[in-house]
Amino acid sequence: MKFQYSHLSSGQFESLVIHLCYELLGFATETFSDGKDGGRDSRFEGRANLYPSSAEPWTGVTIIQAKHTSAYNKKFSDGEFYGTASSEIDGEIPKIARLIENDSLRNYFLFSNRKLPANASSNIREYISSQTGLHSSNIGLVGVEQFENYFKRFKHIPENVGLNPFDMPLNIEPDELAEIIVSLKKNLKAINKADIDKKIVRVSFERKNQINNLSAQYGNTIKKRIGEMYQVQEFLAMPENDALQQLYMQSAEELAAKICVLQGPEQKFDNILEKIIELLLERDNDLRSNKSLTRLMIYYMYYHCDIGEEDAAITE
CATH class of the missing domain: 3.40.1350 (Trna Endonuclease; Chain: A, domain 1)
Structure with a gap:
């Protein structure tokens, strides 16, 4: 490890x-x-x-x-x-x-x-x-x-x-995510916002929050950026961005595995998401220069069910 x-x-x-x-x-x-x-x-x-x-x-x-x-x-x-x-x-x-x-x-x-x-x-x-x-x-x-x-x-x-190692900070490599964020920023204006609830097939958001011990207040903060999340999804789905989509999947998989190992039974998922964002901003200049997009990407990973536990039996 x-x-x-x-x-x-x-x-x-x-x-x-x-x-x-x-x-x-x-x-x-x-x-x-x-x-x-x-x-x-x-x-x-x-x-x-x-x-x-x-x-x-x-x-x-x-x-x-x-x-x-x-x-x-x-x-x-x-x-x-x-x-x-x-x-x-x-x-x-x-x-x-x-x-x-x-x-x-x-x-x-x-x-x-x-x-x-x-x-x-x-x-x-x-x-x-x-x-x-x-x-x-x-x-x-x-x-x-x-x-x-x-x-x-x-x-x-x-x-x-x-x-x-479980008592030490998450060891997160920011390079792959930074490459995605920089490219996303260049293309964001060309993608229209939309109602993401009709675009992303996912488990019940409220149920997911209960499973992961994420507070209702933090959940509402994430939902306020749903329209922007559609832009992220559209950007990653573009055929010309296949390489970036692979980087996204690798980044999400790495974060999901480390969160799974390090999350304590009583730990608020709010704190985990904030710690991830803090470490990413601390370790990469490009991410630090795009704080809002970095936060949006982590919210998207959670909302899109790429990180955090989920109950597949309940869908929206």
Whole structure:
């Protein structure tokens, strides 16, 4: 299950990294400690268990660093992290050189809650190698994609460090929905409003609200925008928008699954919808610039029965 790593504290992130290194390197991995330059490193010395493979593991001294950011959707290739003279990685180069000289460093292992595309991984490892003399095969980089793969294999680690994904904010990727919203805004004026009650085949709205514990007041707020919802439906149904319709279905399916898992028995669905809207606006500039349309799209998903429970026996 995915974690929203930006919401972890630096200490929680370091704890995840240490427990992962127990598996990849060995239990001799030390906890993070303050260095003379104010940085925090961990150290392992010996023959690694699994990294980079069990057939050809690292040996000798490995220095481990965990660089956590509270910002959302950051990348290893961002300028403040790599590629500029003031970047974090450039700031580590002198330290790595000293550790090679003073501590017989042979391997460098860097973890961050940033996205790490394959080309960025190769470029960064080659850069560190050129600046320090370490071979690129002795430089390891782990981003959020690899964390997810590791935690599928080592499912006990999050539990061991006291992390529960169900207690964390919804992990919603806004990119697909943002693409739909931007395109919808461009075409909205060409679509006429109409009485949506005759256009959308759906279960009883009042019954759906009862099942999902959505208040009558919030339900009335949603119904005030029914005419606009018809525009959304017409837009998605246009043949030329087939690709956007697929994106909509993927977005709705993702939200529906996460809501189903995270919804508590006494929780108001009003709060869930508001939290989804809040997170979407927080994480994407295009959605933030189109707040009203973003809210309309979430209302549409609920009214159209793409999110939330329903009673198919009662229809309107």
